[in-house]
Structure formats: C-alpha cells, structure tokens
Amino acid sequence: xxxxxxxxxxxxxxxxxxxxxxLISRRAFNIESIAAGYTEEPDVTRINIxxxxxxxxxxxxxxxxxTKLIDVIKIVNLSxxxxxxxxxxxLKVRATPKTRADIINxxxxxxxxxxxxxxxxxxxxxxxxxxxxxxxxxVLADYEIIEIARTGAIxxxxxxxxxxxx
Amino acid sequence: xxxxxxxxxxxxxKKEGVxxxxxxxxxxxxxxxxxxYKMKFPHVLTKHEQGAVHAADGYARxxxxxxxxxxxxxxxxTNLVTGIATANMDSVPLVCVTGQVGNPFIGKDSFQEADICxxxxxxxxxxxxxxxxxxxxxxxxxAFFIARTGRPGPVVIDVAKDVFAAKLDYQYPEIVKLRGYxxxxxxxxxxxxxxxxxxxxxxxxxxFVGGGVTISDTAAQLRxxxxxxxxPVVSTLMGLGCAAAEEGNLGMAGMHGSYAANMAIMECxxxxxxxxxxxxxxxxxxxxxxxxxxxxxxxxxxxxxxxxVRVDYRVCGDLRWSMPLFAGQICAExxxxxxxxxxxxQHLIGLNRxxxxxxxxxxxxxxxxxxxxxxxxxxxxxxIVVTDVGQHQxxxxxxYKFRQSRRLLTSGGLGTMGYGLPxxxxxxxxxxxRQVILFTGDGSIMMNCQEFATAxxxxxxxxxxxxxxxxLGMVTQWQRMFYGQRxxxxxxxxxxxxxxxxxxxxxxxxxVDRPEQLKPVLEEALAFDGAVLVDVMVPDVEDVLPxxxxxxxxxxxxxxxxx
Numbered sequence: 001x002x003x004x005x006x007x008x009x010x011x012x013x014x015x016x017x018x019x020x021x022x023l024i025s026r027r028a029f030n031i032e033s034i035a036a037g038y039t040e041e042p043d044v045t046r047i048n049i050x051x052x053x054x055x056x057x058x059x060x061x062x063x064x065x066x067t068k069l070i071d072v073i074k075i076v077n078l079s080x081x082x083x084x085x086x087x088x089x090x091l092k093v094r095a096t097p098k099t100r101a102d103i104i105n106x107x108x109x110x111x112x113x114x115x116x117x118x119x120x121x122x123x124x125x126x127x128x129x130x131x132x133x134x135x136x137x138x139v140l141a142d143y144e145i146i147e148i149a150r151t152g153a154i155x156x157x158x159x160x161x162x163x164x165x166x
Numbered sequence: 167x168x169x170x171x172x173x174x175x176x177x178x179x180k181k182e183g184v185x186x187x188x189x190x191x192x193x194x195x196x197x198x199x200x201x202x203y204k205m206k207f208p209h210v211l212t213k214h215e216q217g218a219v220h221a222a223d224g225y226a227r228x229x230x231x232x233x234x235x236x237x238x239x240x241x242x243x244t245n246l247v248t249g250i251a252t253a254n255m256d257s258v259p260l261v262c263v264t265g266q267v268g269n270p271f272i273g274k275d276s277f278q279e280a281d282i283c284x285x286x287x288x289x290x291x292x293x294x295x296x297x298x299x300x301x302x303x304x305x306x307x308x309a310f311f312i313a314r315t316g317r318p319g320p321v322v323i324d325v326a327k328d329v330f331a332a333k334l335d336y337q338y339p340e341i342v343k344l345r346g347y348x349x350x351x352x353x354x355x356x357x358x359x360x361x362x363x364x365x366x367x368x369x370x371x372x373x374f375v376g377g378g379v380t381i382s383d384t385a386a387q388l389r390x391x392x393x394x395x396x397x398p399v400v401s402t403l404m405g406l407g408c409a410a411a412e413e414g415n416l417g418m419a420g421m422h423g424s425y426a427a428n429m430a431i432m433e434c435x436x437x438x439x440x441x442x443x444x445x446x447x448x449x450x451x452x453x454x455x456x457x458x459x460x461x462x463x464x465x466x467x468x469x470x471x472x473x474x475v476r477v478d479y480r481v482c483g484d485l486r487w488s489m490p491l492f493a494g495q496i497c498a499e500x501x502x503x504x505x506x507x508x509x510x511x512q513h514l515i516g517l518n519r520x521x522x523x524x525x526x527x528x529x530x531x532x533x534x535x536x537x538x539x540x541x542x543x544x545x546x547x548x549x550i551v552v553t554d555v556g557q558h559q560x561x562x563x564x565x566y567k568f569r570q571s572r573r574l575l576t577s578g579g580l581g582t583m584g585y586g587l588p589x590x591x592x593x594x595x596x597x598x599x600r601q602v603i604l605f606t607g608d609g610s611i612m613m614n615c616q617e618f619a620t621a622x623x624x625x626x627x628x629x630x631x632x633x634x635x636x637x638l639g640m641v642t643q644w645q646r647m648f649y650g651q652r653x654x655x656x657x658x659x660x661x662x663x664x665x666x667x668x669x670x671x672x673x674x675x676x677x678v679d680r681p682e683q684l685k686p687v688l689e690e691a692l693a694f695d696g697a698v699l700v701d702v703m704v705p706d707v708e709d710v711l712p713x714x715x716x717x718x719x720x721x722x723x724x725x726x727x728x729x
Contacts, residue, residue: 011345018287019292022287022288023288025288057472060472061469061473064468064469067469068467068469070291070344070346071346073345074346
C-alpha cells in the first residue's frame with residue numbers, strides 16, 4: 001500500500017462533503033485522513049485527502065472518479081511534486097510529579113509545545129510530518145497517553161504556484 | 167418577472183424544451199402541481215412513482231432527450247430510487263424534481279421527510295437541495311446541462327416545499343458557469359492517430375461496440391468505418407443495433423453472447439472498444455479477456471479508462487468528436503485494410519455459420535425464442551423493443567434482429583425487473599409513430615403491473631408480450647446449473663390470470679397456448695388499435711445458451727447440445 005496526499009479543490013456549496021464522502025465509500029477507496037477548510041478564495045474549499053492504494057492504476061481511478069464530481073474543481077497530487085506536508089496533533093498524557101520532567105524533556109527534543117498543564121496530566125501540541133508525530137506518540141506511550149486528536153495531513157507545494165493553477 | 171418557485175420550475179421546463187412530465191403529486195409538491203394545472207403543462211400520472219421514473223427513462227432512451235419526473239417528499243422520492251439507479255447505470259439523462267419538507271422542518275424527522283440528496287448521492291450524476299427560490303433558475307439550467315452533456319445521467323433537484331410558494335425575480339440564465347464541469351469533451355487528436363497506427367499493423371482487429379455509441383448517436387460513423395474496412399463487430403447488450411445487420415456483425419458478446427462473438431474476442435489482436443465499460447457480464451474472467459489483443463478504449467468518461475480492463479490505447483473524449491476524426495483518418499486507407507482483414511473476417515463468419523444461435527422447435531409447445539423470432543418477423547422494421555430482466559431479456563438480445571440504434575431499451579447495468587412496462591409507456595409517448603413492443607416474463611411483469619392502468623388511461627398502445635414460463639427463469643437456470651436443482655422461491659406457478667389482469671385495467675388481453683396460435687394472435691395483437699397484452703405459455707425448463715459461467719473465460723462457454 002502506498003500513500004498519496006491529494007489536494008481537492010471544491011465549490012464551497014452545501015452537500016459537497018456528502019458528494020466526496022459518498023463517492024469514496026461507494027467506490028471502496030481506502031482513505032487515511034480527510035481535512036477540509038476554507039481557502040484564499042471564499043467560494044472554494046480545499047479538501048486534503050490521504051489515500052492509500054495498491055497501484056498507480058488505483059490512484060488514477062481515485063483521481064478520475066473524484067474529478068467526475070461536478071463540485072470538484074481541481075485535484076493535485078501533492079505527493080508527486082515537491083511539497084510540505086504537515087499534521088497537527090494534540091496529546092493528553094498522564095504526568096505525575098515524578099514523570100513530568102521526563103515528559104518535558106521529550107517535548108523539547110521533538111520541538112513540541114506543552115499547551116496545558118494539570119495536576120495529573122499535560123496537553124502537548126505538535127505540528128509536523130506524520131512520521132514525526134508517530135515517533136512522538138511512540139515515545140510518550142511509556143507515560144500513558146490518555147487521548148489523541150489528530151487533524152490529518154494538509155500540504156502545500158513549494159514555489160509560488162498555487163494548486164488551482166497547476 | 168416576479169413569479170413563485172413552482173412557476174419558475176415549469177417555466178424552466180418550457181425553456182428546456184420539455185414536452186411531458188411523468189409524476190405523482192403529494193403534500194410537498196402541491197404548489198408545484200397547482201402551477202402545472204394552471205399552466206396546463208402536459209403530465210402523465212403513473213400509478214406509482216417507480217412507474218414515473220422508468221417512464222421518464224424510457225422516454226429519454228427512445229428520444230435522446232432529457233426525461234423529467236416529479237415526486238413528492240419522503241416515500242414519493244424514495245420510490246424513485248430504483249429508477250434513478252437504473253438510469254445512472256445506463257447513463258440515461260433524467261431530471262427528477264422532488265418536493266422536500268419546508269425549510270423549518272428539514273432535519274426534524276418531519277412527516278414525509280427523507281434525505282433524498284443523501285440517499286441518491288451514489289446513484290446520480292449530481293443532485294441539489296434547493297432551499298431558496300432565487301437558486302431555482304440556475305439550478306434547473308445546470309441540472310439539464312449536466313444531465314444531457316458528456317456521459318449523461320440522472321440529476322435530482324430536491325426543493326423545499328416553501329420554495330415553491332416563495333417569490334423570485336425570474337430570469338433563466340443563458341449559460342451555465344460551473345468551475346468543475348465544462349460539458350466539453352474534446353480530447354487529444356494524437357490519441358486517435360495512435361489507434362490508426364495500431365490498426366495499420368493489426369491482423370485481426372475487432373470492434374467492440376457499447377451503449378456509448380447508442381447514446382452519442384454515432385452509429386452512422388461506425389457503419390461507415392465497418393463498411394470501408396470490413397472489420398468484424400461484436401456488441402454489448404447496450405450496443406445492439408448500432409452496427410449494420412451484416413455477416414461481419416457477430417451480435418452480442420459476453421455471458422450469453424454468440425459463440426463467434428466470444429471467440430472473436432479471444433482471438434483478436436486489436437480490440438477497439440467504442441463506448442464500452444467492460445462490465446463483468448461481458449468480459450468473463452477479466453484477466454483472460456481478449457488475451458491476445460492490444461485493447462483500445464474510446465470513452466467520454468476518463469474514469470472508465472483502466473477501471474475494469476487495462477487498456478493499451480485510450481481515446482478520451484465524446485464519440486461525437488472522436489468517431490468522425492477516426493473515420494476520416496481510416497478513409498485514407500480503407501481499401502487496403504479491407505483486403506488485409508478479409509481472411510480474419512471470413513474465419514469469424516465461418517464460426518458463426520458453424521455454431522449459430524439456435525434452439526429446438528416443438529410441435530406442441532411454443533418456445534420462448536420462437537416468440538421473439540416471430541415478433542421480429544411481424545413487427546415494423548423500426549419498432550422499439552423494450553424488455554424487463556431475465557431470460558426473456560437475453561433471448562430478445564439473441565434472437566431479435568436490431569437494425570438501428572435506440573431500438574432496444576433495457577436495464578442493462580442495474581438489471582431492474584419491473585423496468586419494462588413503464589419504460590415502454592414512456593418510449594411510446596416519446597415516439598408515438600413507432601411501434602413499441604415489450605418482452606417481459608411472468609416474474610418481471612408483476613413488479614410494475616399497475617402501469618397497465620396508465621397505458622389504458624392515457625391510451626398508449628404498447629404491445630406487451632409475456633413469456634409465461636411459471637418460473638423465475640434466470641434464477642431457476644442458475645439453480646439448475648449451480649445449486650443442485652434446488653428451486654428455492656423461484657417456482658411461481660401463480661394463479662394470476664394475466665389476460666384478466668390486463669382487461670381489468672382496460673388493456674386488451676390475448677393468450678397463446680399452442681404454436682399454431684402464435685402467429686395469428688401476434689398479428690392481431692400488433693394490429694389492434696390500443697394497448698395489448700399477449701400471454702404466451704412457454705415451457706418452464708429452457709436455458710439461455712450459450713452461457714459463460716461466472717469466473718470463466720469467454721471461450722469456456724456452455725453450448726447447447728446441437729451447437
């Protein structure tokens with residue numbers, strides 16, 4: 001299985017997420033994550049989809065089927081071009097007076113941030129590539145992770161050209 | 167012009183050239199039907215919403231225009247679902263206007279509320295929920311444009327009840343502005359040149375014709391190329407009638423295709439698919455499909471390329487664009503190609519003569535295939551033939567000689583039993599000067615038999631021929647072959663008298679029990695001035711053959727013993 005990050009530009013209209021989600025489930029595509037948000041154009045939403053596929057042919061099917069949706073304006077495969085990928089994670093970790101210093105140490109090494117501290121726990125924020133987030137989660141597993149919230153990956157290409165003009 | 171939403175809908179239908187709407191009123195569309203009444207817009211009241219949507223589908227397939235249907239919210243809309251899915255699978259242009267509960271009631275599980283946009287998202291080309299009247303003109307314009315352009319398909323417009331009554335300043339847009347859809351499907355010419363180059367080195371080319379040729383009305387270009395080059399042709403169910411009826415046309419390929427058609431696919435070295443989507447009913451085991459061939463796919467829908475079968479050459483674009491260019495380029499060398507392909511062509515014609523489609527005729531019972539052959543003989547040459555789904559559908563595909571495109575209306579992709587009668591009514595309303603004949607079975611006809619009343623009430627003279635075998639024929643065939651003859655729930659032996667059923671609803675009924683009655687009764691029924699049902703008794707055990715069992719190669723056909 002290979003993963004690809006697609007930037008899907010869609011009309012910002014009611015029902016558009018239903019259309020995209022409906023298509024993905026109907027065609028039985030494997031989706032790792034979806035992250036949608038407003039863009040520089042008020043009437044356009046950008047849906048960042050990470051798909052995992054067996055082959056190039058399957059990826060072509062995903063892109064072609066999504067392109068067929070009337071609300072889809074443009075799809076760019078950002079895994080194919082030089083691009084920056086980021087994901088945001090919030091982690092709630094058990095932190096006793098005994099373990100707190102160690103956790104802070106780990107957080108500093110990963111250049112993450114502690115955004116909330118309680119008597120029994122801390123909340124950590126980290127932005128980065130998926131592999132970095134996975135690595136932090138793995139290290140923190142030693143201290144009992146209470147809860148994780150991840151956004152799913154988003155990406156932008158390098159250079160001045162926006163996806164809508166690619 | 168200040169009008170209400172309902173008037174805006176009807177006004178827009180007029181602007182789109184819609185001649186008739188099929189539908190069924192109800193609470194959420196009362197205002198719409200009130201304006202329809204005041205504006206005297208032609209409307210056919212079917213007896214069930216499913217009848218309305220299939221009738222709109224039959225109308226669209228017979229005419230090439232967009233079929234339109236109305237239904238109310240909730241159950242009215244959900245009753246359209248099977249018909250919408252049928253149209254979607256066969257790329258039929260429909261616009262379905264459904265009522266939705268009023269804006270303040272949406273999402274509250276209100277009376278007769280169903281999320282029809284959510285329900286129909288996977289089975290429509292596009293859909294809309296209209297919550298303000300100002301959107302209506304744009305949405306209607308877009309819906310018709312989307313339904314009829316490119317690869318056609320059904321579009322649902324779900325309109326909140328209060329929107330029909332709300333006022334708007336009506337102006338119908340001249341053009342459609344959609345950022346993600348242009349409706350323009352012109353491709354790249356070099357893709358056609360590559361196919362022509364492949365054809366120049368091919369020894370055993372084959373045309374594989376699908377519903378795309380029917381939909382794009384490019385049968386004339388196909389016939390021109392075939393006449394010039396002598397390239398043999400096989401068709402899918404949806405492509406029947408596109409190629410001229412000549413010796414090199416080997417008929418339908420696939421699960422119940424002819425021996426020669428399937429062997430042609432197995433032996434060819436260049437398979438040129440025109441508007442086909444390589445459905446599993448036609449490919450047999452997909453990894454062994456056309457094993458010796460380079461595969462070409464002409465299609466308007468890029469998502470069809472490489473979906474089921476990996477292709478070597480693609481020509482992505484509307485056949486209305488690609489076919490004339492392809493024909494033009496081949497014209498330049500037509501004569502020499504014909505000579506080169508002659509022995510291949512003769513070989514296939516020989517196979518077809520050796521193992522033609524055939525069946526046993528009996529003295530005492532009418533054989534189903536015989537009914538189709540007899541109707542083929544007696545019917546008008548440009549008659550439109552509609553089918554339901556099952557054995558009779560396959561026998562129609564095998565034994566009726568389709569001479570032109572848009573003459574076979576059948577639920578190919580979804581395989582919808584109950585499609586036939588309402589679709590035949592819609593087709594007859596769209597093409598009133600053509601004979602419309604429905605072949606159906608005693609299983610299928612019961613699924614929408616209420617529409618006999620529509621045929622009678624609107625005086626639509628459809629000719630319904632029931633191949634009455636007292637079983638669900640295709641189900642029993644599979645049970646016979648693969649389930650140890652355990653006929654689970656497939657022996658109908660119904661007590662329904664179809665002749666009386668038809669007559670109760672105002673349709674003339676005939677019955678045929680013996681072979682000698684067949685021709686005279688059919689002659690009388692076809693000549694009768696009005697809708698008729700002919701109930702033809704046929705044997706309960708008769709298989710559709712040849713047959714490629716699931717998971718087998720196309721040359722692993724089960725043939726009849728005499729083949």
